[in-house]
Amino acid sequence: MGLTTIDKQYPSLRAAALASCLLFLSACGANQVIVDSQFPQPALDPIPMTLGVYFSEDFKTHIFVDEPKAETERGWVVETGAAQVSLWQTILNAMFEKVVYLEQAPSTETPSAEVQSVLIPTISDLQYAIPAHTNTKVFELWLKYDIAVTDNTGDSLAEWSMTAYGKTPEAFMQSNQEAVGAAAIVALRDAGANFAVNFPKVPAVSEWLQRASDETPLREGTP
Amino acid sequence: MNTSKLTQVISLTALVFILQGCVTAKVDEMTYNPPEAGIGASSVVLLGRRHASNYDTERDFVQCVRDHIQAKDDTIEIVEESQFLDALYPWFEPRTAPMHPGAIRELLTQPAVTSKIQALDTQYMIWIDGNTERTDASGSMTCGIGPTGAGCFGFGTWSDESNYEAVIWDFSNQAEVGRINTSTSGQSYMPAVVVPIPIIAPVQGTACDGIGEQLLQFLSANY
Numbered sequence: 001m002g003l004t005t006i007d008k009q010y011p012s013l014r015a016a017a018l019a020s021c022l023l024f025l026s027a028c029g030a031n032q033v034i035v036d037s038q039f040p041q042p043a044l045d046p047i048p049m050t051l052g053v054y055f056s057e058d059f060k061t062h063i064f065v066d067e068p069k070a071e072t073e074r075g076w077v078v079e080t081g082a083a084q085v086s087l088w089q090t091i092l093n094a095m096f097e098k099v100v101y102l103e104q105a106p107s108t109e110t111p112s113a114e115v116q117s118v119l120i121p122t123i124s125d126l127q128y129a130i131p132a133h134t135n136t137k138v139f140e141l142w143l144k145y146d147i148a149v150t151d152n153t154g155d156s157l158a159e160w161s162m163t164a165y166g167k168t169p170e171a172f173m174q175s176n177q178e179a180v181g182a183a184a185i186v187a188l189r190d191a192g193a194n195f196a197v198n199f200p201k202v203p204a205v206s207e208w209l210q211r212a213s214d215e216t217p218l219r220e221g222t223p
Numbered sequence: 224m225n226t227s228k229l230t231q232v233i234s235l236t237a238l239v240f241i242l243q244g245c246v247t248a249k250v251d252e253m254t255y256n257p258p259e260a261g262i263g264a265s266s267v268v269l270l271g272r273r274h275a276s277n278y279d280t281e282r283d284f285v286q287c288v289r290d291h292i293q294a295k296d297d298t299i300e301i302v303e304e305s306q307f308l309d310a311l312y313p314w315f316e317p318r319t320a321p322m323h324p325g326a327i328r329e330l331l332t333q334p335a336v337t338s339k340i341q342a343l344d345t346q347y348m349i350w351i352d353g354n355t356e357r358t359d360a361s362g363s364m365t366c367g368i369g370p371t372g373a374g375c376f377g378f379g380t381w382s383d384e385s386n387y388e389a390v391i392w393d394f395s396n397q398a399e400v401g402r403i404n405t406s407t408s409g410q411s412y413m414p415a416v417v418v419p420i421p422i423i424a425p426v427q428g429t430a431c432d433g434i435g436e437q438l439l440q441f442l443s444a445n446y
Contacts, residue, residue: 040308193316
């Protein structure tokens, strides 16, 4: 039975397995980081369109778990879910004139009546490096996202990957957890910047935006 | 304050000066069109460059330069770095920050950015790029604790080197109007016979004073 099947058929089993894993790691004294940050209001001119956004449960509760490689090491548990939602809501609300957050993914069975297109971000990878790993004085964190834009029935309009990077130097009286948390916030800010600046430059997105603007003429005076 | 206390304060101050390691500093300055009557009611922002992979300009160095300028001329309004970065998010993140003054012109085509910059009334943007690093360290020290007391014995020495460059951009003309370089190096010592005596070379502090003084002369009508 593949992991995907477990996800679909036994969500409670997966939650229980994850909870056991977290309990095990915390009992061993894993480094736990909860990234929960407020992000600044972006200085962006909104695109005059309505966009649907779907955050999956995995996205909203994203946790990165790294088990220790040796008995002398401590594992890491980095919770980024709340910060991910906060960042993407902040960015998308500023980038688009209207954003509708959907409770379920668009599909032919449950097409959204409110929106014509839906953005679905997914975290596909998270990696970190601490001075003990790299022999440098920097804490680093990388994020990789898979981003999809679909129509309201779930058919793909555009798909692309996006990376983000954050680093923070070692500081006096700063714990490893605080430093990884700070690097995660820098990485999330970078993710927002990368998305906001490069979104219209993705070829498939550019074509889609062009089609959307042809169908719905832009308001006068709006760039 | 009685005479004995005054003697103690003078002795302590003298000891602090005597126990500072030696620092060699070099400052190069090249500025054009300084504001003859100062910057008036306009503001300045000092920003650290953080796009390099192997170093970040330290936030506390940027803060030190800011404090140096404001301590000598409190009429110069300097916007907090974090306040500016948040107000102009996502345009001044490491990934998106303009690398040349011409890029400001492109940024100002966006109404959301223009209104934020107008609200801050920023006339000069000063980019500080560089860092302080430990170039060498040697010696050893052993500390112990016993029933009769504790103590250390040994000798340590290390050298630090700072290289910073401040580049001044004029926001109104979107042009570079100055460049200040500072290079400092110094050797610190820590002999220990029971009590460790740190003789620290203020390498980063000297670089901060060097850049701060030159920027003060550029920005202030009183210097």
